[in-house]
Amino acid sequence: MKTIIKGLGTATPPLYATQEEAYAFFSTRFALKPAEQELYRRILLDGKIKGRYLGMEATMDALETDPDRLLARFLKFGRATAVTAARRAMAEAGVAPAEIAGLVVNTCTGYLCPGLSSYIAADLGLRTSIRFQDLMGMGCGAAVPNLEAAAGMLARRADGPVLSVAVEICTATIFPSHEPELVVSNAIFGDGAAAAVLDRVPDQHSGGLACLVDFAAGLFPQYREELRYRTEGGRLRNHLSKRVPVIGARTVTEVASRLLAQNGLTRKDIDWWAVHPGGTVVLAQVAKELALTDEHLRFSYHIFENYGNMSSPSVLFVLRELLDRGRPQPGQKGLLLAFGAGFSAFAALLEFAPPQVSPCRKDEPESTPLPAH
Numbered sequence: 001m002k003t004i005i006k007g008l009g010t011a012t013p014p015l016y017a018t019q020e021e022a023y024a025f026f027s028t029r030f031a032l033k034p035a036e037q038e039l040y041r042r043i044l045l046d047g048k049i050k051g052r053y054l055g056m057e058a059t060m061d062a063l064e065t066d067p068d069r070l071l072a073r074f075l076k077f078g079r080a081t082a083v084t085a086a087r088r089a090m091a092e093a094g095v096a097p098a099e100i101a102g103l104v105v106n107t108c109t110g111y112l113c114p115g116l117s118s119y120i121a122a123d124l125g126l127r128t129s130i131r132f133q134d135l136m137g138m139g140c141g142a143a144v145p146n147l148e149a150a151a152g153m154l155a156r157r158a159d160g161p162v163l164s165v166a167v168e169i170c171t172a173t174i175f176p177s178h179e180p181e182l183v184v185s186n187a188i189f190g191d192g193a194a195a196a197v198l199d200r201v202p203d204q205h206s207g208g209l210a211c212l213v214d215f216a217a218g219l220f221p222q223y224r225e226e227l228r229y230r231t232e233g234g235r236l237r238n239h240l241s242k243r244v245p246v247i248g249a250r251t252v253t254e255v256a257s258r259l260l261a262q263n264g265l266t267r268k269d270i271d272w273w274a275v276h277p278g279g280t281v282v283l284a285q286v287a288k289e290l291a292l293t294d295e296h297l298r299f300s301y302h303i304f305e306n307y308g309n310m311s312s313p314s315v316l317f318v319l320r321e322l323l324d325r326g327r328p329q330p331g332q333k334g335l336l337l338a339f340g341a342g343f344s345a346f347a348a349l350l351e352f353a354p355p356q357v358s359p360c361r362k363d364e365p366e367s368t369p370l371p372a373h
Helices: 020-030 033-044 059-063 069-095 116-124 144-157 180-189 220-226 242-264 278-288 298-307 314-326
Strands: 004-011 015-020 051-054 101-109 131-136 162-169 189-201 209-221 227-232 236-241 272-275 332-339 344-352
Touching: 004 069, 004 144, 004 314, 015 020, 020 033, 020 051, 020 059, 020 180, 033 180, 051 189, 051 298, 069 116, 069 162, 069 189, 101 116, 101 144, 116 131, 116 162, 116 220, 131 144, 144 162, 144 189, 144 314, 144 344, 162 278, 180 236, 189 314, 209 242, 220 227, 220 242, 227 242, 242 278, 242 332, 242 344, 272 278, 272 298, 272 314, 278 298, 298 314, 314 332
Parallel strands: 101 131, 101 162, 272 332
Antiparallel strands: 004 189, 004 209, 015 051, 162 189, 209 344, 227 236, 332 344
């Protein structure tokens, strides 16, 4: 048996702001020091991002500092965006809500108990017998271990498809302050959700978008303080150091190399690369470490330019773009690469559009174009 991605959906909140609009907002609403104003100008006006989708009713909500109202905004827009992405994934997979047997949800931009899985299950009308997991605290890389957890559910008991959902409302963590790291955070992060429907099928079965062949992960706590959230005054406050691009590229390269080695592959065997678009400097550093070109990473750059960094859903937005515009051929291989808080790094090996006889690794012994808004 093999695990396939049958459907993949992405979604964003309805409010959109260009970077020019964001610069005008920060310039007029925040008390900026000269160096801070210049940094906002460089990132927002001279940077690569065109605009971002925001989980807000109006841009004035970016001034909100009350922790309770921020969490309420996270729930409202995280819930709605996740459900939209899930419905798109199920529609592509041809799967009805009543058929879903498992649900895995990850987020790091708001804490709820019960988690978002409860709200998503209710809104989709999923059956009460579903198995479910909420993954927290894994940062930008979490969509990949989410897929692995969903694949694990299927391997244990394939009684129906499993829905994997990554959702972040990063703008619920906007933190007005003068530190350069917070200026960067406020200027590049956006909001979105991505969902995948996974299922188990016989090895000889053809279909689906891709086969999930194998996973690898790495945890590097010596770099914990370089990239993390912490709470300050009851609010989430992002912390990212200037070393993040170098550390992220090195750690994800280590994990990717290990994944390839354990499957008897080299980088030359990989036809398609879906790398977390954490920023242009991040992507350039990943390209350097893995000896990739801008052409290899064109889908990652495209997502960053049009959405910003949406944290965990971003790599699945890249995969959606890759599928729609790259059109991988049957049997070609790809890597999903992402890193996040911890410091953590993750990789997933894919085989696209599996042919009739697939070399996808067995887990058991033998006996949409970009979304319109």
